[in-house]
Amino acid sequence: MKYLNILLLFIPATIVERFILHTDDSIVFVTSCLAIVPLAVVIGDATEQIAIYTSPKVGGFLNATMGNVPELLISGFAVKAGLYSLVLASLAGSIIGNILLVLGLSIFIGGLRFKIQEFNKHIVRSNFVLLSFAVFSIIIPFAFLKFAGNDAVAGDIQRFSIMLAIVMLGIYVVGLVFSMFTHKDIFHDAVEDAEPEVAKWKLSTGVTVLAVATACVALMSETLVATVEVAADKFGLSEAFIGIILIPILGNVAEHAAAMMMSYRGKLDISIEIAAGSSMQIALFVTPLMVIFSAILGNTMEYIYTPGELLGIAIGVIMAGFVLIDGKTNWLEGFQLFIAYIVLGGAFLMFGI
């Protein structure tokens, strides 16, 4: 993971290119992409250090929320730039990537070492019930729109989108109450599994690093969004590829690596927590927040994924649920999730929907 820090050099490089040299947008895009990868790691590290100074509850909440900072910032700037389909694509891609690619590779890598890996079914179930709720909820507007045909007025869809976003955020908050207060003991095991950490940084250092890193991610995200269209054109990348595959990977490389490492060490619980928890947060927290943000900016983003995105999310959730339902995994199950990601990715690239 340390070698990633070299990529931090792309922060000043991007700034110089964009504001001083006025390099071509496509180059700026590439370096801003590369700069986000290590920044996500730094944010993670700083949050972890700060969390040690807080109660476990606040710490858990901090870790969960700050892990989404890159997604939040990239999506936020994309919403501001009106790139709505890119926003939904990248959030769908993030969910699909987490439950098929990350989870699949984690289970596969762990499965190569351990014949059967077991984990706490209860935590997974709670996350999956929440995630399946989110999936069904986002299918509804699509299905009604699809069949309502011309009768549905854009205004209706936007109003329904806002209503749905508020409901989703409500469920997210309610889910937090569930996991942090009324039923926190169910989630105990996984917390215990994590090694107790000793703070390596002072609290003030942690806060400073977090603030600076977040500011840098914000700048890089804004740059990325500002240059994505030129870059897509230049490199002949479809919006589907950038949204579904590229952006989701940028903001999650660190989490992905952590999930796989944990599984390799036999701590599949934590890998699943990262992958399933992260998808759940994107679906129930980041995405609805973006809908509401767009509404505040005055032009509500329609909360309607494309059929391909919806299909990918639904297949991902069903397959992952099927693999996880019995509390045990083996390498073949991980391999299949991974291959499903490849097949879906291929379909997105070829048919671009």
Add this chain to the structure above:
Amino acid sequence: MKYLNILLLFIPATIVERFILHTDDSIVFVTSCLAIVPLAVVIGDATEQIAIYTSPKVGGFLNATMGNVPELLISGFAVKAGLYSLVLASLAGSIIGNILLVLGLSIFIGGLRFKIQEFNKHIVRSNFVLLSFAVFSIIIPFAFLKFAGNDAVAGDIQRFSIMLAIVMLGIYVVGLVFSMFTHKDIFHDAVEDAEPEVAKWKLSTGVTVLAVATACVALMSETLVATVEVAADKFGLSEAFIGIILIPILGNVAEHAAAMMMSYRGKLDISIEIAAGSSMQIALFVTPLMVIFSAILGNTMEYIYTPGELLGIAIGVIMAGFVLIDGKTNWLEGFQLFIAYIVLGGAFLMFGI
């Protein structure tokens, strides 16, 4: 529950309005709706009293069947009046209401008091396998029709509808054989859980009350169906709202209250039995009976739900199945089912499909 009896006054009120005062249909509609609520309770009470005089088997069958009398009568009169889409909407709404609203609130209310509620998985599984069978069966004609396009002749669809209705009724009978004869011991627990009842009424009283109450429901149902169109127009209610939400609630208020009360007392088994059993009966007994009834009247009702109804039923069954699969529930799961009902209801109201 006793306060509901005051609503019985709406029976004479409705009769006077309709036949003597010739009040506007919209008013008659409202009072007939209100009159059905307590009548459903009276039918339930009378059936329970009669059941005490019979063998447990006959009693269970009586309770299960008579609980559907309001649905049967309302649907029957609607079929006779040719309001086919209202019939299917109200039956779909009844299924969705049972497995999302009633089950959700029951689990939620019970979950506020008991951290984890457990129940007999075997009974639930049997009901859910039957219900999922019904769901898949009703998806088939829709899907084939959808994709067959113009090629499907109306006559074919009607013939297929009758065939399907007969198959569904057959499965219902076979399911009764299963639960009352060959595998009745699986269903033992839930029966034991119910408190043994001592008859409060004489058998003759029970039968008389049942007969009178059923006659009243019949009259009120006929009145409701006769006035629904004017009322819908007057109050600006969409058919979707009346069919999916209003009518299903009228005939089930009593059952809904009973289910929640049982869960609050820690008897979630009975709540689930009520909600899942009731949906199953609507899907496998009442609906196909209506198709056959319409065929006898000479104009076969096409056994084809709208996409929205189908989606609602499918989502309801999948989500409830997912929540119930592990034999335990908590308040969050109930809350999510409830919210799913709200989201679906919102979609029906806004897009009206």
Add this chain to the structure above:
Amino acid sequence: MKYLNILLLFIPATIVERFILHTDDSIVFVTSCLAIVPLAVVIGDATEQIAIYTSPKVGGFLNATMGNVPELLISGFAVKAGLYSLVLASLAGSIIGNILLVLGLSIFIGGLRFKIQEFNKHIVRSNFVLLSFAVFSIIIPFAFLKFAGNDAVAGDIQRFSIMLAIVMLGIYVVGLVFSMFTHKDIFHDAVEDAEPEVAKWKLSTGVTVLAVATACVALMSETLVATVEVAADKFGLSEAFIGIILIPILGNVAEHAAAMMMSYRGKLDISIEIAAGSSMQIALFVTPLMVIFSAILGNTMEYIYTPGELLGIAIGVIMAGFVLIDGKTNWLEGFQLFIAYIVLGGAFLMFGI
């Protein structure tokens, strides 16, 4: 089963009709159909005998693979004749028939004798995860095509079909590695359940019989394919009926009978292994092989089932998964799978999609 051997007489009959008497194609079609039934049994017997002389691993592989010889040959000749929709229909019908008809009747028949039948959940899960992977994978091209509309070029679909076929074959091989090498102990129980067999034939006899029977199946398959169109016309059979129902039954009568007999003897494990294993092989091995075979012949078969076929496969897998998930079955569950087959079959016959 011995009476089936009388049907072997249809082999010379078919040859005489076709090459000497030049009987009408519709008659040749019927006799070639009838001739395939006992040949499938002979191939099974011979493979079993040969398997006794090999290691259990090779034996298991032989049994699994040679059981698909009739499907492989019929499909192969149909591909060669360019009857692509018939190929996909018959393979879809084979999957649906295995998991609804064969599995349903097996569970039902066993359930009449044993109140509850239990089986090894782990084997079933492995097969079902593979099967569900196949199902989701074949839904993807359909869904993307459906929604991509005119944008998808035929060439793209063909390229994607080949890619998908290669991935499916890869997963099949990987699945074999899993079940025969890394996790073969999970599959131990079922193997032990099977009675240890003593060879009744010499190895050379087995190989000779296998070779001759396979040659005969090849000839009969080629004849069947050559005459199917005339026969369909003559008898007024839709392609849907021939593909989805007739051909799948021909090649599988023997396996079907064996599955039911095993369940009747209380060995439901083996019945499930036959039905689920066979579907899985059709989905992951035979079908992609046909796509690749067609590509080699120069005109790639599009790997896209009709909506009805897809729906049938999806419903079959979901219902069977639902029935098998708890490791226990009863007659009602078997009955429902069987009825689902009847309902689907009725829909195919009536709406022909």
